Amino acid sequence: MTGARLSHLDAAGHAVMVDVSAKPDTRREAVAHGHVRMRPATLAMILSGDMPKGDVLATARIAGIMAAKKTSDLIPLCHPLAISSVKVDLAPDAAGAGIEITARVRTTGPTGVEMEALTAASVAALTLYDMCKAVERDMEIGQIHVIHKSGGASGTYDRAATP
Amino acid sequence: MTGARLSHLDAAGHAVMVDVSAKPDTRREAVAHGHVRMRPATLAMILSGDMPKGDVLATARIAGIMAAKKTSDLIPLCHPLAISSVKVDLAPDAAGAGIEITARVRTTGPTGVEMEALTAASVAALTLYDMCKAVERDMEIGQIHVIHKSGGASGTYDRAATP
Amino acid sequence: MTGARLSHLDAAGHAVMVDVSAKPDTRREAVAHGHVRMRPATLAMILSGDMPKGDVLATARIAGIMAAKKTSDLIPLCHPLAISSVKVDLAPDAAGAGIEITARVRTTGPTGVEMEALTAASVAALTLYDMCKAVERDMEIGQIHVIHKSGGASGTYDRAATP
Amino acid sequence: MTGARLSHLDAAGHAVMVDVSAKPDTRREAVAHGHVRMRPATLAMILSGDMPKGDVLATARIAGIMAAKKTSDLIPLCHPLAISSVKVDLAPDAAGAGIEITARVRTTGPTGVEMEALTAASVAALTLYDMCKAVERDMEIGQIHVIHKSGGASGTYDRAATP
Amino acid sequence: MTGARLSHLDAAGHAVMVDVSAKPDTRREAVAHGHVRMRPATLAMILSGDMPKGDVLATARIAGIMAAKKTSDLIPLCHPLAISSVKVDLAPDAAGAGIEITARVRTTGPTGVEMEALTAASVAALTLYDMCKAVERDMEIGQIHVIHKSGGASGTYDRAATP
Amino acid sequence: MTGARLSHLDAAGHAVMVDVSAKPDTRREAVAHGHVRMRPATLAMILSGDMPKGDVLATARIAGIMAAKKTSDLIPLCHPLAISSVKVDLAPDAAGAGIEITARVRTTGPTGVEMEALTAASVAALTLYDMCKAVERDMEIGQIHVIHKSGGASGTYDRAATP
Numbered sequence: 001m002t003g004a005r006l007s008h009l010d011a012a013g014h015a016v017m018v019d020v021s022a023k024p025d026t027r028r029e030a031v032a033h034g035h036v037r038m039r040p041a042t043l044a045m046i047l048s049g050d051m052p053k054g055d056v057l058a059t060a061r062i063a064g065i066m067a068a069k070k071t072s073d074l075i076p077l078c079h080p081l082a083i084s085s086v087k088v089d090l091a092p093d094a095a096g097a098g099i100e101i102t103a104r105v106r107t108t109g110p111t112g113v114e115m116e117a118l119t120a121a122s123v124a125a126l127t128l129y130d131m132c133k134a135v136e137r138d139m140e141i142g143q144i145h146v147i148h149k150s151g152g153a154s155g156t157y158d159r160a161a162t163p
Numbered sequence: 164m165t166g167a168r169l170s171h172l173d174a175a176g177h178a179v180m181v182d183v184s185a186k187p188d189t190r191r192e193a194v195a196h197g198h199v200r201m202r203p204a205t206l207a208m209i210l211s212g213d214m215p216k217g218d219v220l221a222t223a224r225i226a227g228i229m230a231a232k233k234t235s236d237l238i239p240l241c242h243p244l245a246i247s248s249v250k251v252d253l254a255p256d257a258a259g260a261g262i263e264i265t266a267r268v269r270t271t272g273p274t275g276v277e278m279e280a281l282t283a284a285s286v287a288a289l290t291l292y293d294m295c296k297a298v299e300r301d302m303e304i305g306q307i308h309v310i311h312k313s314g315g316a317s318g319t320y321d322r323a324a325t326p
Numbered sequence: 327m328t329g330a331r332l333s334h335l336d337a338a339g340h341a342v343m344v345d346v347s348a349k350p351d352t353r354r355e356a357v358a359h360g361h362v363r364m365r366p367a368t369l370a371m372i373l374s375g376d377m378p379k380g381d382v383l384a385t386a387r388i389a390g391i392m393a394a395k396k397t398s399d400l401i402p403l404c405h406p407l408a409i410s411s412v413k414v415d416l417a418p419d420a421a422g423a424g425i426e427i428t429a430r431v432r433t434t435g436p437t438g439v440e441m442e443a444l445t446a447a448s449v450a451a452l453t454l455y456d457m458c459k460a461v462e463r464d465m466e467i468g469q470i471h472v473i474h475k476s477g478g479a480s481g482t483y484d485r486a487a488t489p
Numbered sequence: 490m491t492g493a494r495l496s497h498l499d500a501a502g503h504a505v506m507v508d509v510s511a512k513p514d515t516r517r518e519a520v521a522h523g524h525v526r527m528r529p530a531t532l533a534m535i536l537s538g539d540m541p542k543g544d545v546l547a548t549a550r551i552a553g554i555m556a557a558k559k560t561s562d563l564i565p566l567c568h569p570l571a572i573s574s575v576k577v578d579l580a581p582d583a584a585g586a587g588i589e590i591t592a593r594v595r596t597t598g599p600t601g602v603e604m605e606a607l608t609a610a611s612v613a614a615l616t617l618y619d620m621c622k623a624v625e626r627d628m629e630i631g632q633i634h635v636i637h638k639s640g641g642a643s644g645t646y647d648r649a650a651t652p
Numbered sequence: 653m654t655g656a657r658l659s660h661l662d663a664a665g666h667a668v669m670v671d672v673s674a675k676p677d678t679r680r681e682a683v684a685h686g687h688v689r690m691r692p693a694t695l696a697m698i699l700s701g702d703m704p705k706g707d708v709l710a711t712a713r714i715a716g717i718m719a720a721k722k723t724s725d726l727i728p729l730c731h732p733l734a735i736s737s738v739k740v741d742l743a744p745d746a747a748g749a750g751i752e753i754t755a756r757v758r759t760t761g762p763t764g765v766e767m768e769a770l771t772a773a774s775v776a777a778l779t780l781y782d783m784c785k786a787v788e789r790d791m792e793i794g795q796i797h798v799i800h801k802s803g804g805a806s807g808t809y810d811r812a813a814t815p
Numbered sequence: 816m817t818g819a820r821l822s823h824l825d826a827a828g829h830a831v832m833v834d835v836s837a838k839p840d841t842r843r844e845a846v847a848h849g850h851v852r853m854r855p856a857t858l859a860m861i862l863s864g865d866m867p868k869g870d871v872l873a874t875a876r877i878a879g880i881m882a883a884k885k886t887s888d889l890i891p892l893c894h895p896l897a898i899s900s901v902k903v904d905l906a907p908d909a910a911g912a913g914i915e916i917t918a919r920v921r922t923t924g925p926t927g928v929e930m931e932a933l934t935a936a937s938v939a940a941l942t943l944y945d946m947c948k949a950v951e952r953d954m955e956i957g958q959i960h961v962i963h964k965s966g967g968a969s970g971t972y973d974r975a976a977t978p
Contacts, residue, residue, distance in 0.1 A: 006208055006219060007297040010902070015218040015294075015873065017880055019900035021842055021921045027347055045169055055178040056169065058341065058547035062402045063239050065343050066555075069398055069406055070237065072884055074286050075293050076226050076877045080884055080897055082406055084436070085345035087336070106347045110899070114300075115293050122285045122304070123237050130238050130278050131178075134170040137277075137312070137320050141285070142305030149300070157300050173576070178547065180554050182574035184516055184595045190673055221667065221873035225728045228669055229881075232724055232732055235558055239551045243558055243571055245732055247762070248671035250662070269673045273573070332534055332545060333623040341544040341620075353836055371495055381504040382495060384710035384830065388891045389565050391832050392718075395887055395895055396563065400612050401619050402552050408895055410925070411834035413825070432836045440626075441619050448611045448630070449563050456564050456604050457504075460496040463603075463638070463646050467611070468631030475626070483626050499739070504710065506717050508737035510679055510758045561721055565714045569721055569734055599736070658860055658871060659949040667870040667946075697821055707830040708821060715891050726885065726938050727945050728878050766952075767945050774937045774956070775889050782890050782930050783830075786822040789929075789964070789972050793937070794957030801952070809952050 008077045017077050023110035028151030030114040034101040034121035035093065035143040036128045042136045043092060043099070046128075056131050057090045060101075064088035064124030068105055071119045081109045083116060088124050098139075101125055102147075112154075114146050171240045180240050186273035191314030193277040197264040197284035198256065198306040199291045205299045206255060206262070209291075219294050220253045223264075227251035227287030231268055234282045244272045246279060251287050261302075264288055265310070275317075277309050334403045343403045349436035354477030356440040360427040360447035361419065361469040362454045368462045369418060369425070372454075382457050383416045386427075390414035390450030394431055394442045401445070407435045409442060414450050424465075427451055428473070438480075440472050497566045506566050512599035517640030519602040523590035523610035524582065524632040525617045531625045532581060532588070535617075545620050546579045549590075553577035553613030557594055560608045570598045572605060577613050587628075590614055591636070601643075603635050660729045669729050675762035680803030682766040686753040686773035687745065687795040688780045694788045695744060695751070698780075708783050709742045712753075716740035716776030720757055723771045733761045735768060740776050750791075753777055754799070764806075766798050823892045832892050838925035843966030845929040849916040849936035850908065850958040851943045857951045858907060858914070861943075871946050872905045875916075879903035879939030883920055886934045896924045898931060903939050913954075916940055917962070927969075929961050 010016045046056050065086045072080040084106040093100045103120035105113040125141040132139060149157040173179045209219045228249045235243040247269040256263045266283035268276040288304040295302060312320040336342045372382045391412045398406040410432045419426045429446035431439040451467040458465060475483040499505045535545050554575045561569040573595045582589045592609035594602040614630040621628060638646040662668045698708045717738045724732040736758045745752045755772035757765040777793040784791060801809040825831045861871045880901045887895040899921045908915045918935035920928040940956040947954060964972040 005298070006294055008222075008294045009218055013218055014904075015222045015876055015880065017883075017898070017901040019921060021899035021923055055172055055176055055547050055550075058544050059171075059178045059239050059551055061544075062341055062548055062551050063237065065341065066399075066402050067237055068343075070233075073881075074226065074230055074233065074237075075290050076222050076881050077290075078293060079899070080406075080895075082408065082435070082897065083343070084347035084405070086343040089340075106345060108347055109897070114296060115289065118289055118292060118304070122289060125307075126278065126281055126285060127238050127240075129281060130241060131169055131171045133277060135168070137309055138322065139308070140305075141281070141307035142303075144288075144304035144307075145302065146300055159301065177578075178550055178554065180557075180572070180575040182595060184573035184597055218873050218876075221870050222877055224870075225667055225874055225877050228667065229725075229728050231669075236555075239555050242573070245571065245734065245761070246669070247673035247731070249669040252666075269671060271673055272571070331624070332620055334548075334620045335544055339544055341548045381498055381502055381710050381713075384707050385497075385504045385565050385714055387707075387830055388711055388714050389563065391830065392888075392891050393563055394832075396559075400552065400556055400559065400563075401616050402548050403616075404619060406895075408897065408924070409832070410836035410894070412832040415829075432834060434836055440622060441615065444615055444618060444630070448615060451633075452604065452607055452611060453564050453566075455607060456567060457495055457497045459603060461494070463635055464648065465634065466631075467607070467633035468629075470614075470630035470633075471628070472626055485627065503741075504713055504717065506720075506735070506738040508758060510736035510760055562718075565718050568736070571734065598734070658946055660874075660946045661870055665870055667874045707824055707828055711823075711830050711891050715889065719889055722885075722889065726878065726882055726889075727942050728874050729942075730945060766948060767941065770941055770944060770956070774941060777959075778930065778933055778937060779890050779892075781933060782893060783821055783823045785929060787820070789961055790974065791960070792957075793933070793959035794955075796940075796956035796959075797954070798952055811953065 015077060020079060020110040025109050026151050027108050028112050029106045030112060030117040031104045031148040032117035032121040033143060033145055033147050034125045035098055036125050036139055036141050037098040038136055038139045040096055042132050047092060060090055060124045060127040061088045063127035064103055064120040067123030068116045068120040071116045075115055078115050079111050081107050081111060083107050086120060088120055099128055112149060112152050114149055118144060178240060183242060183273040188272050189314050190271050191275050192269045193275060193280040194267045194311040195280035195284045196306060196308055196310050197288045198261055199288050199302055199304050200261040201302045202299055203259050205295050210255060223253055223287045223290040224251045226290035227266055227283040230286030231279045231283040234279045238278055241278050242274050244270050244274060246270050249283060251283055262291055275312060275315050277312055281307060341403060346405060346436040351435050352477050353434050354438050355432045356438060356443040357430045357474040358443035358447045359469060359471055359473050360451045361424055362451050362465055362467050363424040364462055364465045366422055368458050373418060386416055386450045386453040387414045389453040390429055390446040393449030394446040397442045397445045401441050404441050405437050407433050407437060409433050412446060414446055425454055438475060438478050440475055444470060504566060509568060509599040514598050515640050516597050517601050518595045519606040520593045520637040521606035521610040522632060522634055522636050523614045524587055525614050525628055525630050526587040527628045528625055529585050531621050536581060549579055549613045549616040550577045552616040553592055553609040556612030557605045557609040560605045564604055567604050568600050570596050572596050575609060577609055588617055601638060601641050603638055607633060667729060672731060672762040677761050678803050679760050680764050681758045682764060682769040683756045683800040684769035684773040685795060685797055685799050686777045687750055688777050688791055688793050689750040690791045691788055692748055694784050699744060712742055712776045712779040713740045715779040716755055716772040719775030720768045720772040723768045727767055730767050731763050733759050735759050738772060740772055751780055764801060764804050766801055770796060830892060835894060835925040840924050841966050842923050843927050844921045845927060845932040846919045846963040847932035847936045848958060848960055848962050849940045850913055851940050851954055851956050852913040853954045854951055855911055857947050862907060875905055875939045875942040876903045878942035879918055879935040882938030883931045883935040886931045890930055893930050894926045896922050896926060898922050901935060903935055914943055927964060927967050929964055933959060
């Protein structure tokens with residue numbers, strides 16, 4: 001990646017919204033991952049017991065979907081774009097130590113949707129934190145990264161196994 | 164924490180915005196942490212070289228501050244509140260492997276500002292990702308947690324050393 | 327409508343924003359109706375007397391137009407789309423018992439604009455309620471439905487006479 | 490109510506946001522009602538069958554709660570205020586012909602929360618419409634009115650039986 | 653004003669939202685002015701003729717009022733606050749060369765409302781520009797300044813005659 | 816410009832969002848100008864001294880860019896559109912009496928981006944005012960106008976020298 005530079009700065013180092021007016025519309029997809037680490041007892045309260053599990057996970061899913069639509073309002077140099085679909089999946093992790101979040105976003109447009117997928121995963125995670133913080137303050141949100149990206153001039157990206 | 168329950172669900176398990184109308188206004192503070200892991204070469208592009216560093220970190224700082232103000236718009240069951248101050252600090256981590264983010268939020272009100280601090284840290288991290296993604300896709304956002312919280316009936320919380 | 331299902335749920339019953347990335351852009355229109363029932367004396371205050379009528383109806387019209395643009399921010403699974411036009415008409419009903427609202431929205435895109443038209447009509451109605459509530463609390467908003475829809479794969483819909 | 494006038498217009502008939510700076514903060518509550526009329530078959534798809542009911546009603550509940558927080562952004566002359574709680578209940582109506590919506594909002598402040606409760610009920614209804622429109626276009630939103638209001642100088646209001 | 657410094661920067665020159673948590677709530681008011689210069693023929697189209705004047709000025713008034721409520725969302729370091737009233741007046745200027753805008757905002761809180769008043773005046777001006785740009789592109793918005801400010805520790809300010 | 820009329824009013828003089836559904840997508844650009852007049856001492860605090868200049872100008876730049884994306888949310892009859900790029904430049908004026916602002920916006924769509932450029936310039940100016948108001952209240956925002964516009968049926972516009 002010789003010669004790479006931070007595309008959101010102009011020659012003077014000033015923040016700009018990059019010009020995409022010459023880029024064609026193409027179908028694009030991005031998938032992002034996130035994780036909320038919590039104690040097994042907290043996880044159990046979300047997943048089972050006499051507390052219906054519906055609204056905790058449903059609220060986080062919906063918050064993630066709605067956040068994807070606000071991405072360009074949150075991230076200063078993101079382009080507004082017409083999102084074609086958003087799906088946010090939440091599931092307990094294999095170790096029983098938290099919730100895994102997967103957010104998949106699609107669009108047809110001149111720019112990618114990594115930021116939309118990352119924002120959806122982040123806000124779903126924040127919403128889980130909010131709903132469980134009365135029982136545990138030590139939760140930690142992490143592992144927020146792009147798993148997959150396709151479409152556009154830069155081609156397909158698939159994240160290598162986590163180091 | 165026997166008898167603890169998820170405060171954002173009513174007896175039927177339905178999401179509700181918790182009633183805080185009987186809680187007094189007190190001065191409250193929360194400090195949250197976040198981290199963006201990146202390659203040393205990416206970090207170097209932000210911090211030095213002929214590229215002025217100002218706008219990358221300044222943009223992330225401002226995005227974090229503005230996001231704190233949008234917290235109740237992003238997190239479904241968060242109460243809107245009058246934030247008294249927000250400060251977002253960004254600095255290279257000790258290992259030279261990324262940027263540490265610290266967000267401190269204060270208010271005088273009936274509810275705490277953990278979610279505002281966590282949201283500020285998360286969106287500052289997402290903004291760094293956005294500004295650097297043209298040079299590295301493998302960055303990872305993590306270690307988002309509450310470091311400190313004071314004010315309100317639940318008293319002061321200080322996070323123990325990370326396990 | 328055998329086999330119909332709720333399109334906004336996936337196979338597991340989870341909320342998703344439906345994928346429209348394979349649908350072509352077509353010109354679409356939707357017209358929605360709403361009504362605010364009020365006492366004749368309240369209606370008279372809006373329409374005549376020494377109180378200039380301009381700003382009550384103008385405020386409701388503008389609120390409806392602006393709300394159409396916020397539809398995807400309000401309705402969790404709505405797609406953001408580029409609205410081509412919005413028109414909100416307000417007129418006293420034939421019985422002299424309220425204000426009829428008609429909202430017409432057009433776009434060129436992959437999804438319809440029923441929700442935008444319904445949201446414009448609803449928010450125009452809420453704005454009328456707000457402006458008149460100091461003189462009458464018993465007003466009722468109702469008859470919010472789609473009158474007409476055209477464009478897209480599902481073809482043209484015209485509502486039958488109200489039962 | 491002799492001498493009543495539309496409080497949101499000044500002497501020239503121009504829209505203004507009424508001055509509440511001299512009004513004391515008091516605890517206030519408002520409860521609003523709404524209804525979505527639909528065919529029994531549509532209602533059955535929401536409530537039962539092999540489709541988990543969770544996300545349809547949960548999505549509408551959350552949309553209503555979030556909309557309450559956006560009221561002053563939607564209704565031009567509404568004051569922004571710090572909502573203390575929001576609760577949105579959804580239940581099938583007695584006749585099996587739709588869903589009843591009840592939204593209760595509380596605040597401590599200088600103005601009432603009728604508009605917040607009405608907005609929550611309206612947006613919950615719009616969200617139900619959105620999620621069911623693929624199976625029925627003829628649904629109708631109605632019966633949106635204030636059931637109860639308390640707090641503030643104007644005292645307690647309880648709606649009489651619907652005429 | 654010896655020793656004055658830019659209060660929105662910390663010791664390192666980084667943007668911060670100033671801490672107002674130790675400041676008492678007081679009643680505050682700010683009045684801002686703006687102007688849109690246009691040709692007499694454009695002004696005449698707004699004010700008279702067979703075109704009803706209502707909606708041009710009403711739309712600008714409402715846009716100004718709504719913008720005051722969005723100030724903390726637009727200006728990065730502004731505190732969110734509970735506005736008590738907003739009034740936007742529009743009138744032809746003495747020279748017949750444009751529209752004068754006066755925006756008055758009140759609150760009870762720890763910070764002033766100059767930015768809210770200036771934002772209301774600016775957005776009312778932009779809305780006039782938008783509504784008239786089909787007939788004149790040469791309009792100019794100017795003279796946006798604070799006329800009056802009262803309340804808070806810094807006391808009352810009244811702008812001297814324009815130089 | 817005989818026969819010109821205010822395009823945002825219908826035949827009855829009511830505000831409408833103009834129908835652009837029959838207009839083709841074309842590449843469009845608009846450049847707007849703004850100015851903040853301040854005392855030389857205030858200007859000096861922004862530009863030099865021991866106060867790093869970075870965050871004042873960076874904050875205003877970012878505020879302007881983000882505001883361009885909110886234009887259709889602020890200006891009632893503006894169409895939402897997919898902005899392709901935004902650039903906001905800030906520089907001291909030739910007379911040393913303030914900051915000149917230039918905002919350039921591009922899109923590919925059916926309507927122009929003058930309002931987006933004017934909004935970016937206005938909000939950058941308001942942000943400068945906010946950040947400097949602790950040292951000077953007498954600043955004035957002015958000279959907000961369109962310098963250049965190209966694309967679309969109405970062709971290219973370049974502002975003549977200021978009268």
